[in-house]
Amino acid sequence: MRTIEICAGAGGQALGLHNAGAKHVVLVEIDSDACATLKLNNKKHSLNWGNILEQDLKKFVENQAEEYYGKIDLVAGGVPCPPFSKAGLKLGPKDERDLFPTALELINKVRPKAIMLENVDGLLTSDFDEYRSKLQRKLNRLGYSAEWKRIQSSDFGVSQKRARAILIGFKSPYKQYFQWPSPTINKPKTIGELLFDLIASKGWKLADDWKKKANGIAPTIVGGSKKHGGPDLGPTRAKNEWQKLYVNGHRIANEDEIPGKDFKNYKLRNGTTRTGYDYMPMLTVRMVARIQGFPDFWEFTGAKTNSYRQIGNAFPPPVAESLGKAIQKAIKLGDTKLTKKLEAAE
Known part of the structure; x- marks a missing residue:
């Protein structure tokens, strides 16, 4: 063909x-x-x-x-x-x-x-x-x-x-x-099941507990246009859905922000903590790509924002x-x- x-x-x-x-x-x-x-x-x-x-x-x-x-x-x-x-x-x-x-x-x-x-x-x-x-x-x-x-x-x-x-x-x-x-397939993997190995890759002690709480599938991944939007998981409605899955959707994480052994909460760039997101990890580009159905071997070029946009629009x-x-x-x-x-x- x-x-x-x-x-x-x-x-x-x-x-x-x-x-x-x-x-x-x-x-x-x-x-x-x-x-x-x-x-x-x-x-x-x-x-x-x-x-x-x-x-x-x-x-x-x-x-x-x-x-x-x-x-x-x-x-x-x-x-x-x-x-x-x-x-x-x-x-x-x-x-x-x-x-x-x-x-x-x-x-x-x-x-x-x-x-x-x-x-x-x-x-x-x-x-x-x-x-x-x-x-x-x-x-x-x-x-x-x-x-x-x-x-x-x-x-x-x-x-x-x-x-x-x-x-x-x-x-x-x-x-x-x-x-x-x-x-x-009648029942796709939950986000916890799908991403557990990546979330737990740095030894987070509570990863098993997170897997149980992230017990649904994701809302629509959005890439957006170049005219507006950054690397986050969508509008407020989507972020609220992510929060119910124990995921912080306010931005896409770098690889060095995957939860470590004693991870507890998400800190803003100025050092303050965003309330209401204790024990809620952010997702990396690789994690979002897996949610979109890409195999882990598929690589994306460009900066994080551009890579995420490619995934979200796929x-x-x-x-x-x-x-x-x-x-x-x-x-x-x-x-x-x-x-x-x-x-x-x-």
Whole structure:
């Protein structure tokens, strides 16, 4: 399954599709740190991905897309979320960051067998009914039958409440063979179970007790845009949810801030203590990446804020893998049908 991956970010979706058997021909990402992350992991783990382009998607579509006509099975990617999120004021097509039209132009020029685009589940609200319908009508005119679905990441083993809007479409005859994947796991690991080895790695005496108290899954990890926000675990509502899991979400910890043997509370940079957070550790970049579904071997480039943003904006690899396997199955069955049809005609 040959793919073009757009808005590839730190490679969450790309890694999941790779694990499903995809062969990435080209990956397009405008952020320099994210591109460095993709190139680092591609080389270090011998993934054999194709061209990793640090480039504006619009320029790629304008200048290079046509050379891939008829050579691609799947166009996939997670176009920017702010146009459809509360934080982004839900401006939709009025937001300059809306790249759905660019994705459609790419599909028109490449004509893959299948497409998969993901975004925040806010795109599935009534505010965007007409917008979604308009996208589907345009795809229909291009010869694709497409369907939206809300996917909850925790249904696929990710220890996080992360619902996404997924658009999957196919040319004929592939659509008839596609089935949305069923949940792979009913009960993902709690945060305590998932992160215990990392939290306890410096000998914290109360790590076992913390593991029992951190007995739920995480709220949505948010990366945010470069326009605002630092490396913390989200708005006040999310921080309150983290506090119930005995995690301090006010900032992302450095590795040297993993709880030591006698860890008790969190001190601010000026030396004062934030009340109400006794025995509540902060999370490191590696811990957040594990919550997002990245394997521990996956490395992130850039400063802590940039690394965290790459993780928070990623599509969980386990979810992408499940969807990718279902798409690949449909493509293989469709190809088999077309081959038999051609043989019968001869």
